[in-house]
Amino acid sequence: xxxxxxxxxxxxxKKPSLKxxxxxxxxxxxxxxALYSGRKRLKKYYFLQYSLLSDGLSKLTLxxxxxxKTVSGEVILEPNPSGYWLAxxxxxxxxxxxxxxPFLNGLYPDVSRVYFNxxxxxxxxxxxxxxxxxxxxxxxxxxxxxxxxxxxxxxRGTLLLWEHGAERELEKQAERYRLxxxxxxxxxxxxxxxxxxxGSMTGRGVARLRYGSFTEFSQKFLFLFVATVxxxxxxxxxxxxxxxxxxxxxxxxRLRYPFELENRQIAEISHRLENIYSFSPIHESNPYxxxxxxxxxxxxxxxxxxxxxxxxxxxxxxxxPFALWKLANRIQAVIGECEVETVPQRLEAT
Amino acid sequence: xxxxxxxxxxxxxKYHDTVAVSVAxxxxxxxxxxxxxxxxxxxxxxxxxxxxxxxxxxxxxxANSEGLVFEIKYSIGASVKDVLLSAKRYRNxxxxxxxxxxxxxxxxxxxxxxxxxIVCSAIQELxxxxxxxxxxxxxxxxxxxxxxxxxxxxRPEAMWLQPVMGATRNSSVEQLIHSAGGIxxxxxxLTHLRFQHMFVRDKPPVQFIIIFxxxxxxxxxxxxxxxxxLDTIYQRANSFFPPWWESAEKTVQVKRQWxxxxxxxxxxxxxxxxxxxxETYRVPSALLRKHNALNFFCKKLARISxxxxxxxxxxxxxxxIPSRMAEGMPTLEPFLK
Numbered sequence: 001x002x003x004x005x006x007x008x009x010x011x012x013x014k015k016p017s018l019k020x021x022x023x024x025x026x027x028x029x030x031x032x033x034a035l036y037s038g039r040k041r042l043k044k045y046y047f048l049q050y051s052l053l054s055d056g057l058s059k060l061t062l063x064x065x066x067x068x069k070t071v072s073g074e075v076i077l078e079p080n081p082s083g084y085w086l087a088x089x090x091x092x093x094x095x096x097x098x099x100x101x102p103f104l105n106g107l108y109p110d111v112s113r114v115y116f117n118x119x120x121x122x123x124x125x126x127x128x129x130x131x132x133x134x135x136x137x138x139x140x141x142x143x144x145x146x147x148x149x150x151x152x153x154x155x156r157g158t159l160l161l162w163e164h165g166a167e168r169e170l171e172k173q174a175e176r177y178r179l180x181x182x183x184x185x186x187x188x189x190x191x192x193x194x195x196x197x198x199g200s201m202t203g204r205g206v207a208r209l210r211y212g213s214f215t216e217f218s219q220k221f222l223f224l225f226v227a228t229v230x231x232x233x234x235x236x237x238x239x240x241x242x243x244x245x246x247x248x249x250x251x252x253x254r255l256r257y258p259f260e261l262e263n264r265q266i267a268e269i270s271h272r273l274e275n276i277y278s279f280s281p282i283h284e285s286n287p288y289x290x291x292x293x294x295x296x297x298x299x300x301x302x303x304x305x306x307x308x309x310x311x312x313x314x315x316x317x318x319x320x321p322f323a324l325w326k327l328a329n330r331i332q333a334v335i336g337e338c339e340v341e342t343v344p345q346r347l348e349a350t
Numbered sequence: 351x352x353x354x355x356x357x358x359x360x361x362x363x364k365y366h367d368t369v370a371v372s373v374a375x376x377x378x379x380x381x382x383x384x385x386x387x388x389x390x391x392x393x394x395x396x397x398x399x400x401x402x403x404x405x406x407x408x409x410x411x412x413a414n415s416e417g418l419v420f421e422i423k424y425s426i427g428a429s430v431k432d433v434l435l436s437a438k439r440y441r442n443x444x445x446x447x448x449x450x451x452x453x454x455x456x457x458x459x460x461x462x463x464x465x466x467x468i469v470c471s472a473i474q475e476l477x478x479x480x481x482x483x484x485x486x487x488x489x490x491x492x493x494x495x496x497x498x499x500x501x502x503x504x505r506p507e508a509m510w511l512q513p514v515m516g517a518t519r520n521s522s523v524e525q526l527i528h529s530a531g532g533i534x535x536x537x538x539x540l541t542h543l544r545f546q547h548m549f550v551r552d553k554p555p556v557q558f559i560i561i562f563x564x565x566x567x568x569x570x571x572x573x574x575x576x577x578x579x580l581d582t583i584y585q586r587a588n589s590f591f592p593p594w595w596e597s598a599e600k601t602v603q604v605k606r607q608w609x610x611x612x613x614x615x616x617x618x619x620x621x622x623x624x625x626x627x628x629e630t631y632r633v634p635s636a637l638l639r640k641h642n643a644l645n646f647f648c649k650k651l652a653r654i655s656x657x658x659x660x661x662x663x664x665x666x667x668x669x670x671i672p673s674r675m676a677e678g679m680p681t682l683e684p685f686l687k
Binding site: 038248250252275282285290293297305312317343 | 362363366367497507508537538540541542543544545546547561562564565566567569570572586589590638639640641642643644
């Protein structure tokens, strides 16, 4: 696989980019067929063929009927004992967006996607810059934006910010708008300005290689990307409510916005979360909102509150990192991307 | 009393807020040592005759020489006078404090702003009926909790503790409670500390336990349904009760009974079936997938309440003799002549 992709992407020609999707799972890919068989919805819409390759790799052939046409393609899975999988494919973007990604979403909570907001991606790019000794790696940022007091759909289209001050411009945009990252383009060149890697990445853990050595992409770019994923998985881990020697330990985290959340945005969150989770509001008045939430697919449950510029999530009886990461993403998908941080501990109950 | 959907939701929210107030009082004394020392939740205190008393929250001040206890009430109805007389007993809880005994114990009854009218009227009646000096003395106070926004616009809503009547002898507490607006409950309580526990000593409404069980306790599986015993549910739920309830056999029975009643209500709603063994239940996974669980269960409860009312028939109306005669009504004087 390495030599084929190395040859393929070192040749400048028009071809679909190589996509690498980072997934979180403690299972091995040979369980995929069983996971697929146990999900009625996946069985109804997708055809799956699984085969084991050499070197611990597996091949998935996925097929789906979309508007009367059969869309199919292949994906190679590389599991890692640290609890993640890398899914590679060089099929067209349509197949990835409409077949692979929805199929993987359907495997939750056994296989979970990762979610990054623009702040997290920018931090990753900074780490990449350090790895490539100060080279500027960012070329473009595609964002969707909406006025802070707006409701309903995001503005149509995508705003592209190009290099030379794109990050500063992004900060300015964040002050005026609620933002959602679409993708970030990068170009890494050596000191003689010769290209090393060209590609892009999305907030859903999909990295695309347009040009460059697969070995370089895999060993440096994906290595750093996975390290960032694992760091955030760690952030969301071990947060469930614990009772130790009669003392309750809570580990809440919060989403902090640069603006006060308004009633309309709160109503929008409430409406969206109600469609995804089992949800019971405690306070629905403006602008203090509190609710009890259960992720009935995964079994995790949380306390949830919105007050001022903060959304606080308090993991309760069971709280997997996958469920907590997903919830943080669902909220940001509604009211915009923001800082995700641990609530400082102040007091413990006895 | 019939339960409509709105009232069902309101009671659910009110119980949640009562739990938050209990956490808030704990937080208040832990973060402001100048107010006094937090002694415990349902801490065992004793009268001179060694009668055991356990107010909801006990605090001491003046170098542990004085006691101040709080009794937090989720709902006050017909039993309001019993609640008041029970609160009165706490003034005798002078033993069992960190320094052994205290000189005197002040009592604060904390209730929702919705209930303060009932409490004040009952106190008035008790004063008239018994001429009991306790309710007018320094050492007994009623506080209310409420959620409201501050006067400045665009400021977040806050939960407040406010004085209603009476006063305690803890001057620091009095100064704070009589400051503008009352005591503002810490934001940390509203955002996350309120989820530390799910219960106070007052019995929660059945919808509260049902939602608690479906959100946090009943396991989610891929099976269509599963059988689970009351004991297993109780074990899973136990950590959500405040820890001081752990040991006493009587309280274990009380908690178990609350859960049992909720499960029996789910059986009556035909959402859960009785299991194959004694005290087991068959839970369908679909029950745990209700999107707006509060709406769903309150609709069901309101329907059951209406059905029960139809079966019982209407409560007979007792026509009362008006104490004052309406204007224009003929008098009996011509007849008596």
